Amino acid sequence: MDTDFIVIGGGIAGASAGCALAAHGSVVVLEREDQPGYHTTGRSAALYTENYGNRVIRVLTIASKPYFTRHGFLSPRGVLWLARADQGAAIDRALVEAKAFPQRFEEVAKAEALRLLPVLEPDYVGRAILEPDATDMDVHGIHQSFLKGLRDAGGRLVTATGDAVARRGGGGWEVETRQGAFRAPVVVNAAGAWADVVAAAAGVRAVGLVPKRRTALTFDAPADMAVHGWPMALDVDETFYFKPEAGRVLASPADETPMAPCDAQPDEMDIALCVDRIERATRLRVRRITHKWAGLRSFVADKTPVVGEAPDAPGFFWCAGQGGYGIMTSPAMGRCVAALATGGDLPEDLRAMGLGRGDLAPQRLQRTA
Ligand SMILES: Cc1cc2nc3c(=O)[nH]c(=O)nc-3n(C[C@H](O)[C@H](O)[C@H](O)COP(=O)(O)OP(=O)(O)OC[C@H]3O[C@@H](n4cnc5c(N)ncnc54)[C@H](O)[C@@H]3O)c2cc1C
Numbered sequence: 001m002d003t004d005f006i007v008i009g010g011g012i013a014g015a016s017a018g019c020a021l022a023a024h025g026s027v028v029v030l031e032r033e034d035q036p037g038y039h040t041t042g043r044s045a046a047l048y049t050e051n052y053g054n055r056v057i058r059v060l061t062i063a064s065k066p067y068f069t070r071h072g073f074l075s076p077r078g079v080l081w082l083a084r085a086d087q088g089a090a091i092d093r094a095l096v097e098a099k100a101f102p103q104r105f106e107e108v109a110k111a112e113a114l115r116l117l118p119v120l121e122p123d124y125v126g127r128a129i130l131e132p133d134a135t136d137m138d139v140h141g142i143h144q145s146f147l148k149g150l151r152d153a154g155g156r157l158v159t160a161t162g163d164a165v166a167r168r169g170g171g172g173w174e175v176e177t178r179q180g181a182f183r184a185p186v187v188v189n190a191a192g193a194w195a196d197v198v199a200a201a202a203g204v205r206a207v208g209l210v211p212k213r214r215t216a217l218t219f220d221a222p223a224d225m226a227v228h229g230w231p232m233a234l235d236v237d238e239t240f241y242f243k244p245e246a247g248r249v250l251a252s253p254a255d256e257t258p259m260a261p262c263d264a265q266p267d268e269m270d271i272a273l274c275v276d277r278i279e280r281a282t283r284l285r286v287r288r289i290t291h292k293w294a295g296l297r298s299f300v301a302d303k304t305p306v307v308g309e310a311p312d313a314p315g316f317f318w319c320a321g322q323g324g325y326g327i328m329t330s331p332a333m334g335r336c337v338a339a340l341a342t343g344g345d346l347p348e349d350l351r352a353m354g355l356g357r358g359d360l361a362p363q364r365l366q367r368t369a
Contacts, residue, residue, distance in 0.1 A: 010036030016334030022153030043295030
């Protein structure tokens with residue numbers, strides 16, 4: 001065997017897994033593109049929030065925070081969750097869900113919401129929740145820190161591999177690429193939206209991954225407003241969000257359009273929807289869009305990541321289904337992959353928060369398939 005572990009995919013998932021695995025043996029991370037952040041990892045909204053997704057996501061997010069704070073990757077932002085008068089039930093639901101976790105998540109008076117985000121249209125806002133401890137993340141810095149950790153431990157990132165194809169052979173796995181062939185007893189599938197494609201090529205049963213397009217854009221902030229200190233505004237039913245971004249405003253219609261894995265591009269209808277929703281909720285007027293893009297957030301049926309050995313393929317490990325939380329869960333996800341791929345159980349801090357292997361295992365999907 002050439003190496004102990006091969007990781008397919010060099011986005012945040014593959015980089016974090018590669019970095020964590022490098023403490024246990026030799027690692028090669030294979031990335032199809034010239035740049036490892038080219039797909040979803042380089043297209044996120046860069047928000048860290050502990051009030052997003054189900055229990056498993058929240059545990060993985062909370063367990064990732066120490067890594068981010070240790071390296072200085074978080075900066076203050078806050079999130080203001082917004083509801084119109086007819087969305088009161090959604091606000092009540094969000095407050096109940098947040099109770100199971102210790103972070104601050106409190107309803108604020110409408111006047112306070114308007115003070116925090118003066119650009120809101122007063123007639124639009126019914127109720128609001130403030131999550132003061134949500135932060136911005138330095139996504140590039142996080143990704144690079146995992147790649148540096150990989151290199152420092154003697155691991156390698158190989159880019160421009162084309163579609164790496166894994167096949168069983170020689171008592172382990174052989175992976176063919178444009179940069180040559182690699183052999184290892186363990187292969188980790190961290191191919192983002194392509195994870196089921198990689199599995200199919202390897203003869204491994206799929207987990208039912210559905211890539212969903214999400215659109216984002218930036219536009220000029222009003223010249224007479226200091227936007228930098230605004231919290232992110234997030235519709236409680238997740239139909240739009242916006243936040244300051246390098247002197248401009250970053251916004252999304254929070255679309256989730258299922259599609260085959262691809263280099264996702266923004267759709268003009270989603271851009272128009274985004275502008276309409278933001279102009280209804282605020283006094284912002286979108287006169288010039290400075291940048292627009294789209295990325296694929298990939299989910300399995302229960303919207304929970306898949307980490308663990310494929311039941312039908314010894315030595316083939318999943319690290320997929322990161323959905324809309326793949327950056328903020330990445331340090332914990334990488335540690336889970338390394339623990340399981342080296343024959344151990346989930347890391348102790350995660351188990352102490354109630355996470356079990358079954359929560360992440362691919363078997364749970366194949367049982368219900
Ligand atoms: C608009 C938007 C906003 C988001 N906001 C947030 C946010 O605020 N916070 C958050 O935590 N998350 C957010 N996300 C989600 C987050 O970006 C993803 O969960 C995360 O980037 C997924 O990382 P990944 O490594 O799995 O995928 P990717 O970054 O897509 O990496 C997968 C890599 O695998 C490579 N690959 C695929 N097939 C092969 C093959 N056969 N051989 C070799 N390489 C292969 C691809 O080229 C790709 O580079 C957002 C996403 C979008 C689109």
